[in-house]
Amino acid sequence: MYESLLNWLIFTPCIGAVACLLLPADKARNIALGTSIITLLMTIVLALEFQIGHSGPQFVTTLQWIPAINVQYKVGLDGLSLPLIVLTSALSVLVIGAGWKIEKSPNIFMALYLLLLSGMYGVFVSLDLVLFYVFFEISLLPMYFLIGVWGGPRKEYAAIKFFLYTLAGSICLLITMLGIYNVTSSADFVAGNTWDMMALQTPAIQALFSPEGEYWNFARWAFWLTFIAFAIKIPVAPFHTWLPDAHVEAPTPISMILAGVLLKMGGYALMRITYPLFPDAASLYWECVACIAVFGILYGALCAMAQTDWKKLVAYSSVSHMGYVTLGIAVLTRTGFDGAYYQMIGHGITSAMMFFLVGVVYERAHHREINNFGGLWLAWPKYGGWSMLGFFAGMGLPGLCGFIGEVMVLLGTFQAAQRVEDPTFVYIIGSLAAFGVVLTAGYILWMFQRIYMGKTRPEYDHFEKPTGREYAIMVTLGVAALIFGIAPILVFSYTNATFNNLMSVIGLAGLTN
Amino acid sequence: MFTTLATGIKPESLDQVAPFLYLIFAGITVFSAWMIVISQNIVRMAMYLLFTLGGVAGLYFLMNAEFLAAIQLIVYAGGTLILIVFGVMLTSKNPFMRLHTYLWERFVAVGLGALLAMLTTIALVNTPIKQSASDQMVNHDIHTIGSTLLGPFLVPFEVAAVLLLVVMIGAAFMARSRA
Amino acid sequence: MTTLALFEPGLYHLVGVSIALLAAGVAVILTKRNAVGILMGVELILNAAGINFVAFNNYVWDNAMDGQMFTLFIIVLAAAEAAVALAIFLNFYNNFDTINVDQADELQG
């Protein structure tokens, strides 16, 4: 009965987008909200029907899409995708709430947003590489227009930069896909080519990817290409420069969805494509990737510390936090993977909340200069309280959702010492990553002090108090941050079986746990 | 001449003067061709082109292609060239219009032409040209020409007819004066 | 064969003439400013190709008439092309009062 529900989940937002465009503009908000609530309900049904303890994809639909080169329309839901789908659905409702006051052509805004939603669902559920690529790119285009039309003063620059960077990444992915085609349709592989992610993990194809004897075999360069493709999306430090611009210029709801879900596409894709498909290369280059990740953590944190633009600070904190995701994946331990995944969920909640908190103030103050704020708590005590919850969750305070991910990543990193001969490198990496936590606490507390503490300012009296709609969003996110800080089992019960399977594919499960 | 066209057999005497004829025709052709390059007067250029075309016709005649030589004279020298001369006369108010080209341009052009010629010559000299598969030689008489034209070359022949129709339409359209 | 002949004109002699014509044609195309002049250069190259075809047909590939036939079509084409080209030149001249191709620079890069 629920078999085809996943397809409806992907395409319902598309239908909603068309409805937004065709029906009168003032109905667009209601249509979008209705659509996102419907998808949320669908997601809840999927989550309830999901068989826990089953590692493979469920609710699978397989159709021949382009038979000429054996491309399939194959979607399915497994432990890796389900929590992210739930996160997407839940955030999508809140984001529409946050964008309720958009005045400039709300119908086109909502239509593009719903199209983006389709793209995001598609990315998280597609099990065929070409299909994945198509959704990956389709999610780019609405984002370009959403930033470029509804953004801040330098919106065009930010939009084109975002587009070009991510597109460069997608092209790396495309090269890999064509390479996979080349390998799997070669003469010594009789089964014919395939783009099916599950089929590509089988030993027969793995042997083709990394033949003996050749140093730069296909798996190794494909690993780096896909890594760059997704590192741009995450973003990992050297490829991150699009992110601060995009975040600063994007309107609040778009920043929320960008930080909350779009960045997760990178981490998800690393876990879904790069690591299971090229595990040999992953274990060969793990030190290198770990170094990049730790550099990202520290660089992001230091940059955040140096910012005077509030939103830019939050944006750099995303770079730093997503560094933990990369690190957790890079160290190739079960705990690290769990931590990285949990960090994605946690960051999805906290970053959305942080951007929303910034947006609430920006809407009233029309500037984001940290040094020109102060004493906000006294002006709006209730808002101040929820802000504290949000920022401290982002900081990784124990009991809140940011903590679990970071700690597990660090534990996973130190666990990696067990499988290497000389653990010095692991200890250095681990210590530096742990130092990142200190830096995070530093910049968040310092920012918090400069904005919320101290004497209140006279101009706050002219500000409209945060409305009930805004409190509702804050409360929902804050409560989620609390719940996920206390009960990680909510996520791990879904992911456990799939991660067991993933570790056995990567071939290091026995080594570490 | 007529016997030649009809039978493809040449009078014996022609054989003996062939080298001289070759020298004369080749000389006319190449000399006039290069005079076109040098000449600054468009009418003179057209005149030299006439000599070139005539010389080429002579060379065709030497190479057992009498029909082609005749066609070259009738269609090319008699038709196309007249067209060009008309073009010259219609498009220049001054019938002895001079073309101004800089000296260095002429040097560069001649240099490039010489370079091209040299490359082609080198390629030609370094290429062993082999004999065809069969050793039977075709008669170049008018009968063979006709049956070849309507045999293996039927489609190009018909297409050329259509092409000429289209060209007629196009040229008539371009040249007629209607608003 | 004969006592009169100083040499026997052969393939290389004819192709030599053709190459000289080609070079002249290229030089004409590159130097002349007048569209009709350029067309003359084109005619020279076409004639060079024609000589090649007939020479190769006569001296090397004499089992068929392909080369001669090709030359026949070249002559037809040259006439056709010249007709259309001159009509276009005339039209250009009516609009610009010149057929100097350097004047054709309203459209740029």
Place this chain on the structure above:
Amino acid sequence: MLLSDPQWLPQLLADLKLVMPEVILVVTMCMVLIVPFFKKGNVVLPVFVSMFGLLMALLYTQGIHLGVMDADRTGQVFTNTLAIDPFSSFFKTMLMIFAMLIIVQWTLFGREKTHALDAPDFLCLLLGATFGMCLMASANNLIMIFIATESASIPSYALAGFRKKNRMATEGSLKYVLFGSVSSAVMIYGMSMIYGVSGSLQLSHIAGSINQMGMTPLMVVGLVGMFAGFAFKLSAVPMHFWCPDVFEGAPTEVTTFLSVASKSAAVCMLARVMQNLGTIVIDEQVLIGIALGVGALGAVTATWGNLVALHQTNLKRLLAYSSISHAGYMIMGCAVLLLVDPKLILSALLFYVLVYMFMNLGAFTIAAVFERQLGTLNISDYAGLLKKSPVLAILLIVFMLSLFGMPGLGGFMGKLFLGVGLVKAGTLGTVLLGVLLLNTLFSLWYYLRPCYFMVFATPDTQKQLPVIQPLRPALWAILAVCCIMLLWTGLLPAITSDIAQDNGRMIVSSAKRQIALESEHTSTVPKRVVFTVAQ
């Protein structure tokens, strides 16, 4: 097929059946010319006649293709001058549909600018060019290649200058005819060298002679000359100067026709030459050498087209340069034909041509609407157009994104199929693939420029653009067809790509037999090349 052969008449009739589409086109041309004698100054009648003729030719092509007319006699007709195979039939079908759409476009746009008495001339030239392009797709020997190219080009010269009083149009057509005649002369010179070395005009024999003699220097000269001629038709880089000028000056419907039909016909012709070489030539080195040369041509073309397009401000010129770069991609596809399973690449090329046709038709149609109604082609004047005419703006964005290769639209699938073919071709293919993808990345910049101005930029208050009047239904139909085709080929390419795949077959004349023949004759002694005049 000599006249003395008693079988010549039945043979001729049988062959004639297979070239019926071309014959129908010629008959239609004549009809279009005759029609004014019955009703002078009428436009509808010639349009109707030519549409009917194209439709008949289309049906006949399909009939031949499906084997309804003559089940087992597709192949080489008229002593191998023409090859009627699925590849050429598919291309012809697309070409006829395209010509019909062009005539519709012309009837809506250009007709008022054309004198009613000139309408038959226009249609006749258009049909003549279509006829030439049909032959280009089938041409199987040098003389056919030469004469088909000319019969496609010469009407195009006249078409480009069809607006006689327009200075830009005349200038464009002058440049076109000069470049065209020079490059065709070079092509013919190259062919004469090829003939000199191989002794045949037949493509398969020429390839066979490469087998026999190796790649002689003269053959190299000949091939370079011939490809230079092709490069002109393809507007490949050293020969591309005519393209933007002609495209800007010519009437938009002619621009559309030239940018799509003449280029894709040239691609088909190049593909056939390459396919003949690839099937028959054995020497690996020679094949790689040719592929390298053609691939470099394609790579340079694509890159140059994109680089120059980056700073174009005129929509039509931008599209012209974009079409140069697309030609480059297709040339790259032709280059690797020598190295991989040709069916894969041929079907990819057919699919690409199909998609390219609709992308360009759509984009140029909108450019024509803007040119007519707004009176400007300057992209920066389109600021804020999304508000004023949202549907047209969105459609233009769709076409631009498809030209760029956005997934979900046909352009992406075309590039994907091409990429799939390229990646199978070893190192050369991989390098070309890299060029293709890098170019795709760069091209985003200029394809987004119209989108940027229409969507983001604030309109200049000084300049008041006229309001766009409602378009005619037929025009909406063209745009809708283009858009639907792009979505269809982009989202559900299975059917189209299957058709392309089924048609990606080309008959290479008696390849195996040829190779056998060559091996028998390898021992022939070189003939003395100096003879007396009379032997």
